[in-house]
Amino acid sequence: MTATPPLIAPATRPAGLPLLVLGRGSDPASERGVDCPGSLPAASDPDLVARATAAKAALGERVFVLGHHYQRDEVIQFADVTGDSFKLARDAAGRPEAEYIVFCGVHFMAESADILTAAHQKVVLPDLAAGCSMADMARLAQVEDAWDALTDAGLADAVVPVTYMNSSADIKAFCGRHGGAVCTSSNAEVALEWAFSQHGADTKVLFLPDQHLGRNTAVRQLGLSLDDCVVWNPLRPHGGLTPEQLQAARIILWKGHCSVHGRFTPECVDDVRARVPDVRVVVHPECTYDVVTKADLVGSTEFIIKTIDAAPAGSSWAVGTELNLVQRLATRHPDKNIVFLDKTVCYCSTMNRIDLPHLVWALESLVAGHEVNVIEVDSDTEAWAKVALQRMLELPAGPARG
Numbered sequence: 001m002t003a004t005p006p007l008i009a010p011a012t013r014p015a016g017l018p019l020l021v022l023g024r025g026s027d028p029a030s031e032r033g034v035d036c037p038g039s040l041p042a043a044s045d046p047d048l049v050a051r052a053t054a055a056k057a058a059l060g061e062r063v064f065v066l067g068h069h070y071q072r073d074e075v076i077q078f079a080d081v082t083g084d085s086f087k088l089a090r091d092a093a094g095r096p097e098a099e100y101i102v103f104c105g106v107h108f109m110a111e112s113a114d115i116l117t118a119a120h121q122k123v124v125l126p127d128l129a130a131g132c133s134m135a136d137m138a139r140l141a142q143v144e145d146a147w148d149a150l151t152d153a154g155l156a157d158a159v160v161p162v163t164y165m166n167s168s169a170d171i172k173a174f175c176g177r178h179g180g181a182v183c184t185s186s187n188a189e190v191a192l193e194w195a196f197s198q199h200g201a202d203t204k205v206l207f208l209p210d211q212h213l214g215r216n217t218a219v220r221q222l223g224l225s226l227d228d229c230v231v232w233n234p235l236r237p238h239g240g241l242t243p244e245q246l247q248a249a250r251i252i253l254w255k256g257h258c259s260v261h262g263r264f265t266p267e268c269v270d271d272v273r274a275r276v277p278d279v280r281v282v283v284h285p286e287c288t289y290d291v292v293t294k295a296d297l298v299g300s301t302e303f304i305i306k307t308i309d310a311a312p313a314g315s316s317w318a319v320g321t322e323l324n325l326v327q328r329l330a331t332r333h334p335d336k337n338i339v340f341l342d343k344t345v346c347y348c349s350t351m352n353r354i355d356l357p358h359l360v361w362a363l364e365s366l367v368a369g370h371e372v373n374v375i376e377v378d379s380d381t382e383a384w385a386k387v388a389l390q391r392m393l394e395l396p397a398g399p400a401r402g
């Protein structure tokens with residue numbers, strides 16, 4: 001009898017990443033999962049807003065709801081605070097009286113909040129299927145394989161690992177263990193400057209998991225050349241790199257990307273300039289190097305919001321970031337012409353998993369005394385991830401980028 005072939009050839013299956021069919025089973029130890037025990041309200045329930053309002057009022061000070069900028073309006077209206085992932089985690093840490101932190105965001109953000117909040121605070125992710133495809137692109141087993149290869153090549157002692165905030169807790173912990181740090185899109189430049197100063201002129205950086213943020217920062221802000229960058233592909237033997245290529249590289253970029261920001265192309269920029277007179281183009285550094293090179297301004301989500309808020313009435317902006325945020329900016333500034341950089345819809349599908357039915361379900365479960373979808377990072381991972389986060393907090397303030 002002929003054996004059924006595997007869905008993914010063993011040679012290309014990411015290490016430690018079992019297949020998980022969406023809607024069946026869960027993998028709560030990873031960025032993926034589909035658990036939602038109990039009864040989820042119907043999306044058509046006309047009382048959802050009233051139910052969320054009542055449940056939140058019943059919980060009072062016991063709950064603090066965080067809303068990432070990329071979340072839907074229907075849940076943002078219940079957020080006590082909005083922001084990017086790091087700001088939200090710190091806001092949660094500043095509210096120790098809140099027993100429950102309900103994080104309207106994705107899995108790695110809830111992990112970061114758990115790491116930074118006190119032991120008595122529990123972080124709830126309303127839908128465990130709200131992962132992040134970029135974070136999923138760097139698995140601990142894969143990163144350890146890469147580190148072994150760098151060790152075998154005699155390079156690991158001079159390599160400093162730096163991970164973007166958008167990574168799982170165990171990748172942050174890996175960086176903590178190996179003398180590295182976490183960075184955000186706001187401080188990637190100072191984080192890389194710090195990393196390159198760790199072992200003198202021989203220092204190399206392993207940048208995880210977003211190759212675009214790493215390349216944009218290294219080349220556009222630190223003055224490295226594109227030839228100084230190599231890309232480690234975890235699905236290929238030895239990352240697809242020769243020992244000579246590793247030896248010559250200044251920065252080793254992990255082959256990861258954001259599926260949302262990766263949609264923007266240089267042609268989108270050309271097209272919007274042709275369509276909209278005097279338009280200014282502002283994009284997030286998770287976009288490709290070719291896109292950020294064509295844009296007028298590049299910066300983090302907070303930078304984009306501040307730029308649009310401060311822009312004069314009547315100005316035109318094409319914004320290259322997640323669509324929920326761009327729509328909110330357009331609604332907030334009817335006196336400015338704000339358009340989405342792509343011509344097609346570009347929501348983050350996992351961010352959008354957190355909808356009003358899941359928020360109602362999470363809040364009502366807490367009111368009923370059932371703790372659901374609690375995200376807990378084990379103590380060893382938490383301790384080392386904190387080391388990497390602390391190194392980031394000790395970085396000097398960097399320049400505001402544009």
Ligand code: SF4
Nearest residue numbers: 132133134258260348
């Ligand atoms: S926008 Fe990109 S980086 Fe952010 S959660 Fe979605 S896939 Fe991940």
